[in-house]
Amino acid sequence: MSTVETASADSARAGSRSREVLAAAAVAVAVALLAQLPVLVNSAFYFWDDSAAQFLPMWHELGERLLAGQWPALLEPDSWMGGNIAGEALFGVWNPLHLAEFVLVVAVGDLAVAAALVKTQFLVLLGVGTHLLCREYGASRAVAAVFGVALPVSGFVLYFQAASWAGGLMGLAWVPWAWWASRRTCHRRGPLWAAFAAGYLCVSAGDPYAVLALVLVFAGLLAEFRFMRVSGTRRMCVLAASVGLTVPLVFWPVLATTAVGWRTGFVLFNVGMLAPDPGDLLNLSLPGFVPQIRSFGSFRMTVPAMYFAWFVVPLLAWLDWRAFARRAREFAGPLIVAACAVLLCLGPSQVGLFRWPLRHLPLAYLALSVVFAVVVSAGLRRDRVWLRWSVTVGVLVLCGYLSFAAWPSLWFAYAVSLLLTGGLLAIALRVRLMPLVLHAGTVVALVLQLCWFPANRDVADYNFPSDVRRLRDDFAGLRTGTVVQIADRAAIPQEDIASGAVWRHLLFGNMHAVAGVPSLVAYTGIGYRALHDRLCLGYFGAHCPDAYRRLWTVDETGVPLADQLKVRHVVVQRQLIDAPVPPSGWRVVQRNDVVTRFERVAALAWPDGRVGASRGVRVESDVERGTRTEDVRFSAVDRTGGRIVFARLAWPGYQATVDGARVPLRATSAGLVEVSVPPGARAGSLRLTWSPPGYPGCLVLAGAGAVLAVLGSRKAVWS
Structure with a gap:
């Protein structure tokens, strides 16, 4: 040519x-x-x-x-x-x-x-x-x-x-x-x-x-x-x-x-x-x-x-x-x-x-x-x-x-x-x-x-507020600790949803995350059965009125569930419970036509971490290091051993070590992480970590796939 x-x-x-x-x-x-x-x-x-x-x-x-x-x-x-x-x-x-x-x-x-x-x-x-x-x-x-x-x-x-x-x-x-x-x-x-x-x-x-x-x-x-x-x-x-x-x-x-x-x-x-x-x-x-x-x-x-x-x-x-x-x-x-x-x-x-x-x-x-x-x-x-x-x-x-x-x-x-x-x-x-x-x-x-057909009426129309700054201003009072919301979306009058007025007091799905509020209410496709069963908890909130009673109930840990969860605020929809009575140590800080809001009076123990309860062991300090790691210093373990409950759901993938040695952990009846501290230790350090199951192996496999693709791009592979 x-x-x-x-x-x-x-x-x-x-x-x-x-x-x-x-x-x-x-x-x-x-x-x-x-x-x-x-x-x-x-x-x-x-x-x-x-x-x-x-x-x-x-x-x-x-x-x-x-x-x-x-x-x-x-x-x-x-x-x-x-x-x-x-x-x-x-x-x-x-x-x-x-x-x-x-x-x-x-x-x-x-x-x-x-x-x-x-x-x-x-x-x-x-x-x-x-x-x-x-x-x-x-x-x-x-x-x-x-x-x-x-x-x-x-x-x-x-x-x-x-x-x-x-x-x-x-x-x-x-x-x-x-x-x-x-x-x-x-x-x-x-x-x-x-x-x-x-x-x-x-x-x-x-x-x-x-x-x-x-x-x-x-x-x-x-x-x-x-x-x-x-x-x-x-x-x-x-x-x-x-x-x-x-x-x-x-x-x-x-x-x-x-x-x-x-x-x-x-x-x-x-x-x-x-x-x-x-x-x-x-x-x-x-x-x-x-x-x-x-x-x-x-x-x-x-x-x-x-x-x-x-x-x-x-x-x-x-x-x-x-x-x-x-x-x-x-x-x-x-x-x-x-x-x-x-x-x-x-x-x-x-x-x-x-x-x-x-x-x-x-x-x-x-x-x-x-x-x-x-x-x-x-x-x-x-x-x-x-x-x-x-x-x-x-x-x-x-x-x-x-x-x-x-x-x-x-x-x-x-x-x-x-x-x-x-x-x-x-x-x-x-x-x-x-x-x-x-x-x-x-x-x-x-x-x-x-x-x-201007909208899909087959699915839910929440009419949530979309302005992030407004959301954070409206819920600034709830950003200081974990919130439990006793509420049901089905109990909200349709006109309040259409006007958006109700969303100054209640939120559903993952909207609490936008407002900067730690909350048990979150939208999930996988769920967690134990906590759901205990509090009737879905992404619409704890939607059964009996959840309020269960929140204060003492279970096998010997501590009310509200304390295990390190709850700081409780919001109760008045359509479900019109006049809830706060337990000892809590006070009403707001009551309007939509909700009654409680707040814990005393400061929470171990404010820097997520330890919610302990038995048979004295927790000296607790520090949360990111979302997946937590360090606890403890002392005075009983001769039969001790247990520490964390305000964390026991998703598969958690591991715990005491002074570098693996120790057993399990889920409480409410689905929280409970770590067993072995007897005989006068003092020690516990580290709790989480990673997705099979995480290292999955990373290796993904890397191997990338390497195979790069090698496969070479002509020598096809010769």
């Missing part, structure tokens, strides 16, 4: 790369702009349900830990049942991008604004990743961009994952990137270490559904390479092994909590919760369709959770499926992933730690995006126009009828949806710039959905 030809080829490649970058940037801008539409209709759209009660408050807490130089943040004792960060997994403390987002939440200072910023970024990440994945399989830039914009604003992704279940969105956003990078690597178009990095980001997001998606992607790619009879199987196995070695670091602590938490063992059952019927999948293109799927507190949903893209079903009769059939082997991966995801959607409502099958729907739509993007890119069929229109109209009428049958009172939304899809299809078939019409329809459909 001559110098001129070489320069021309290099110029062409550079121009092609520039166009690819511009197309991806256009998708990013489009998704970012569309992601702001929900906020214009509902300012709290992204600060909703679990995002308000669980994610944003804990992100803020973790961000403050990072800014204070503490990492990894694996345990938050002051968050109690929600404090096993390693066991919760879904906060993604091992994901570097997530750590940056935590710091951003702190810098913003308003949780609702921060929620919109963070979730916009991950919607953009999902959109660009989908675009690149479609391009990887051969879709045109314009059509790949259509699906890259459509998937992030599809029903389940927007109304459930973006609005509420932020962990699901953050995990899903990495899946197309891991898929794209893995396929490129196995076709020798990218280094293995880059695919490993994408896979690690997917795993470290902490969403088990993303890990399951990655398993299906790897399986689909292996089948794809085999069907195509191309090399890549060896690379795929090395990549899967390297990524798989990082999984225990993130998820082993989750499994380790099953012995003490709410989620235990392998369970398999079906109660129909968030489980669609096959007929619901047919309505994935009708913007106004609300499926009759059992949801939280209702026999049907209130949002278009099944919606994918307005043009998918209407275009079915116009696609050139013969072109797809000629290349079917190349699409074994997407077809296998789509088929498995659909089957999982229709499966039991709980399989082990996986519950609510509808959570698999975005993966099915991602795989279908690849297939449809390639087929649409091949061009539409223009023959047998009347037959194709007849099929299209028939399918749309069937979709309309199924929608009407599910919820007849929404007939107007269904009628508008049918007119919209039919009219836009007619325009798309007549113009040359069809992708622009598809984009326009996506925008119009989203606007209509937000007008009809």
Whole structure:
């Protein structure tokens, strides 16, 4: 090749790369702009349900830990049942991008604004990743961009994952990137270490559904390479092994909590919760369709959770499926992933730690995006126009009828949806710039959905205050020690929630962490059974009135539970107990229409640590060194030995030593750490430490995975 030809080829490649970058940037801008539409209709759209009660408050807490130089943040004792960060997994403390987002939440200072910023970024990440994945399989830039914009604003992704279940969105956003990078690597178009990095980001997001998606992607790619009879199987196995070695670091602590938490063992059952019927999948293109799927507190949903893209079903009769059939082997991966995801959607409502099958729907739509993007890119069929229109109209009428049958009172939304899809299809078939019409329809459909369904009423609307400074001012009086809140959200009048007035006296979920208040109330997906059983404790508070009596009850330790927990403040909702009487040593400091608040009169013993009680041993000093280590000096141990109870939940992973020698520990009946001090010691030093179960081994495995990926990038591995 001559110098001129070489320069021309290099110029062409550079121009092609520039166009690819511009197309991806256009998708990013489009998704970012569309992601702001929900906020214009509902300012709290992204600060909703679990995002308000669980994610944003804990992100803020973790961000403050990072800014204070503490990492990894694996345990938050002051968050109690929600404090096993390693066991919760879904906060993604091992994901570097997530750590940056935590710091951003702190810098913003308003949780609702921060929620919109963070979730916009991950919607953009999902959109660009989908675009690149479609391009990887051969879709045109314009059509790949259509699906890259459509998937992030599809029903389940927007109304459930973006609005509420932020962990699901953050995990899903990495899946197309891991898929794209893995396929490129196995076709020798990218280094293995880059695919490993994408896979690690997917795993470290902490969403088990993303890990399951990655398993299906790897399986689909292996089948794809085999069907195509191309090399890549060896690379795929090395990549899967390297990524798989990082999984225990993130998820082993989750499994380790099953012995003490709410989620235990392998369970398999079906109660129909968030489980669609096959007929619901047919309505994935009708913007106004609300499926009759059992949801939280209702026999049907209130949002278009099944919606994918307005043009998918209407275009079915116009696609050139013969072109797809000629290349079917190349699409074994997407077809296998789509088929498995659909089957999982229709499966039991709980399989082990996986519950609510509808959570698999975005993966099915991602795989279908690849297939449809390639087929649409091949061009539409223009023959047998009347037959194709007849099929299209028939399918749309069937979709309309199924929608009407599910919820007849929404007939107007269904009628508008049918007119919209039919009219836009007619325009798309007549113009040359069809992708622009598809984009326009996506925008119009989203606007209509937000007008009809401005919020997800299937889940909880807390209406929490989002201004961090205001929260800390309102609860400044409770920041001096651990708080027990006897309260039930169900007992709050709805008008008080709507006005936000109640949140000046009560908080639920992880909101106490934002206010800087150590509290037993915390949102948790894993729970701690013993403390829950003792105080009826959930993330809504200690919600049974009898919890107040139990708080002062003396158990096997010989000390009231309030003292073991080192409680400084008690807040009692008046709807549960109108006029509680404080015990000796406590005084009422506030009583209003909502709560009665007590405060301990005398100072707590051992104020620098978490020792709550001792028996048979005299504790001289107690110093908490960070969240995971505590040093205690003791003397005068009884001849039969002594016991020291710590105001810490006995999560698996605690160890205790006395003068360097291991000593036994156990959990009290309330679930607190109790250390046995051996008899015969006149004085000594006790050190209590915690780390996630298997922590050193998991770190070694993750490191081995990274080393394997780097070594696998060398050509010598494949020779």
